[in-house]
Every structure is written in C-alpha cells, then in structure tokens.
Amino acid sequence: MTVKHLSVEYNKVNERGTFSPGDIISGRVIVVTSKETKVQCFLVRAKGKAEVTWCEQGQTTVVHSDKKKYFYFEHIILQDKSKGDGSEIIGAGRNVYPFTFVIPNIDMPSSYEGKWGKITYSLRAQLTQSIWLVHKTKTEFPFLTKSDFPFASKSEMIIIGLKEQQCVTRISFFGSGKVTMNVTSEKMGVKQGEALGVSVEVLNDSARTVTPKFYLCEKQTFVAQSKRTVHTNDILFGIGDSVPAGTSRIITKVLSIPPQLPPTFFNCCMMKLEYRLKVTLDVPLAKDPDIKLPLVILLGLPKPHQQKPKRSIWFRKLPG
Template structure:
C-alpha cells in the first residue's frame, strides 16, 4: 500500500471558527506516498445535510423511520483517470498538498447540530481511488452557524416579542378544606448560552402538608420523517427549593445557569427542531403535585474561539508478506 497518510483540513474565517452562508471555505488535502502511485480518481467534497433516523414499534414489527435533506454538495477533482479506469494519473513519492476553495451558498440553512435521532452536519471528505478494491478516505466536519435572524421562531411567527420581558403563571389546587397556590415568575424568556436566569416561586400553602418546589430546565427535540414524528425530552438542570410548612407562605428563588455548550433554540430545519422550557413542580405531601411550564428561548452566546475537530485521518501500514 503506497498511500501512507491522507488528511483534509480547512482555514478558519473568524475567531469563532464557524462558517455561515456566503463564506468561502478553503483548505487543503495532504497525501503522503511511499513511492510512485497510480491513481484512478482523487477528489475532495464539501457537503451540508440533515438526517433523521429512529425506530417505531408497530405490533410485533419494528419500522425504521428515516429521511434526509441535502443543503449543498460540491466536488473538486484533483486527478481524474483519462484512460478508462486503468490508473493513468501518477502521484510521485513524498508529501503532496492539494488546495481547494468552495463558496457556501448564501441561503437559509440551520446551524450544525447533533441530537438524539438526528444530525445537521457540514463536512469535507477527501477520497483517493487507486482501484475498485483500494480506496482511501478521510473526513473532517466544520462548524456551521445559521444567518437566520430568528432561527428560534416558528413558521407562523416572524419574530418572538418579549424575549426580555418577565413571565408569570399561576396554579391553584384544593385539598379538602385547604388549598395551595403557586405563582412562578422568570426574569425573561430569552437567555444566552452561558448566562444565568432567576426563577421565583411564591407558595401560599393553606393545606395540612408541606410543599417543596423543584426547578427544571427541560429540553425537547422533535424529529420528522415523511410526515411521521417523534419527540425526545431531557432534563438539563435540576434544583430543589426549601420546603414550605403547612399554613404558611414563602417565596423561593433559584438561579439556573444555562450551559455554555447547550444548543440554541431553532425551528429553521424542516426535519428537526429544539426548544426549551422552565418547569417548576410543587410536591405537596399526600396530594397531587402542581406543575407549571414557562417557555425559554436559548440564544447564541458570545463568540468563543474553537479548535478544529480532530480530523479523522488514516495511516496505512504494509501488510505482512
């Protein structure tokens, strides 16, 4: 095997290390050979796509739901056999660098994302074909950031109003001759990655038992494939407040810090979306719990320098005789 090393890398265009619609994606493919190598085809591809896959149980049968969408596909050929696949192109012994340049389409596309049953990925792939049975491949993904001004707005909304406004909700439950009232307030509906948000719960406990609030940051992923859909829910953060004794009232506040790497809310992909909720559950002794959910929009945080993901390159070793 004369191809000893093959890898692909790209040039950053900003301090965040991300690419967006309209950007120029340039880089290089490097190949190291131990001796003169005949090549049928040598190329690099740039691809953006979304793909979802999950399984449903219908009776005793398992049905696979799957769909995909291609946002763009470009191909640059460095070497192409002109002699009916006989390997007429030659790569000399040593290290060789092949530059490439692509321009990403200036259209609305979602940001990179990896979810429970679906991914949105943008990648570079290099492929060197020596023969039908001897093909070398390498791949690296590059982070992509949408240019959509409101990726967190659904199709029925042009903009979400009130991201900085306080939110409030109330629940009342009766327990025999007493009742419990829970008022939940959050500082705002929109919060950036890495920021903290305060959530307050006012408990008026006129029942005979204690009441304990629990605070959650909940994530909801929705995946769609050919008119079928599935949902995955996940609790990102959890905190417990002080218990409120019987026949008393108290206001409890918790500060929840949104993880810096938590994906932002988005709706601008036809096959998947991600949304969040603030959930407060009031556990009442010997009674039914009260629950309140408030919408939360996670916005893109401040730019942070990113390193290229470790490239998946391949070392080739000679097989023993």
C-alpha cells in the same frame, strides 16, 4: 500500502471557528506516500445535510428515515480520463492539494446532533487507486445560521416577548387544603451561558410541606415521511427552600444556562429544538403540580472552537 496518510484540513475564518451562509471555506488535502502512486481518481467534496432515523417497535419493526441535502460540491484534484489504468501520478512523500468552496448564501440550520437526527457539514476526500483499493477521510466543520432568531418564520410574535417578564399562577387542591404557586421569570429569551432570575411565591394552605424544584425541559421533534416522534429530557436546575404547612414564602433562584446548550431552532423541515422552564412542587404522597414557561435559548458570545480530531479511513473495497 503506498498511501501512508490522507487527511483534509480547513482554514478558520473567525475566532469562533464556525462558518455561515456565504462564507468561503478553503483548505488542503494532504497525502503522504511511500513512493510514486498511480491513481484513478482523487477528489474532495463539501456537503451540508440533515438526516433523521428512528424505529417503531410492534409486531414488526418499522424504520422511519429521511434526508435533506443543503449543498453538495465536488472538486476533482486528479482523474484518469483514459481507460482507468491509473495513469495519474502522485509523487513520493508529502503532497498538498489546496481547494476552495463557497457556501451557498441561503437559510440553513446550524450544526446539531439530537437523539434521532443530526445536521452536519463536512469535507471529505477520496483517493481511488483501483476498484478494490479506496482511501477516504472526513472532517466536519461547525456551521452557524446567520439568523439571530432561527424561529422567526414560525412565530414573529415570539421575538417581541423575548425580553418581557412572564408570570403564571396555579392553584392545586389536596385533601388537607390548597396550595397556590405563582412563578415569575424575568424574560423569555436568554443566551447560552447567561443567568435567568426566577421567582416562586408559594401560599401553602395545606397540611403538607412542599418544596419547589426547577427544571430545564428540552424537547426535540423529528419528522420523516409525514411521521413524527419526540424526545424529551428534563435537566434539574436546582431545589428551593421548603415551605412548611400553613405558611407562605417567596423563593428566588438564579439559574445559569449551560454555555454548551444548543440554541432553539425551527429552521429545519425535519427537526426542531424547543425548551421550557418547569417549576414543580414536591408534595408528599400526591401528584406534584407544575408550571411550564416558554424559554428561548439564543446564541451566546463567541468562543474559540476546538476542532474535532480528523479521522482517516483506509479500507479495501471488495467486488460485489
């Protein structure tokens, strides 16, 4: 092995460490060799893509998958244009090769990884010495859409209500009486890391003690070749004070949105991410009534990005 190290690095363009449509991404490919090395081809690629895959179990297993490419660029650093005899030479020691790509200024979704799909933006370098000897390395870079509302194309009216108060009432009947629950949230749109005030008014005219619980409901939807699957996840936000039988009480909770929670998005044809705020009443020996309110998670304040460690791969490619 004459190639001892192969890596690809990029330069940050902002404090968040992210890239957006129209940005220039530049960097370098670093190769360390023990001696002069002949190569057939040496290149670096920039790629943005979305892909989904899931299985349906039945009498037979059916795999549903699809891909969408947002952009693909290739820059050839060295290439043997003769007969593939490896006449291009990389010198011994540490070699650095710069590159620059311009990200297309079009609407593209932010980086995301869900249960059955992901949206990734990456840089890949490949050094081919022969048909049996190929070196590869890859690093992903975080990408953010330019749109503050990556769901506006689906519903313009949702933007109007982002700062409006929401209120929903539910009346549930039990054998011993009824329970009325009024849920009010201060707004529908909240940024990553922000707090959301929620008020629950419970009128307990039953003979049972009830306890409100607060959940953040995540809904991931994936589409492949006209097929659709959904993955949901409920995150317990907190538990309110119990309301004894024959009493009423107003419970107020301040719920903090996790700063690492991915924002709501609809601007990908193969997947989307939605949220709901769910408040349930824990009722002994009965089905728990619940109220769901729409919740839009918006991009929060910039934070420095911790770049993932690069991974280098060396393998021997066998014929056939």
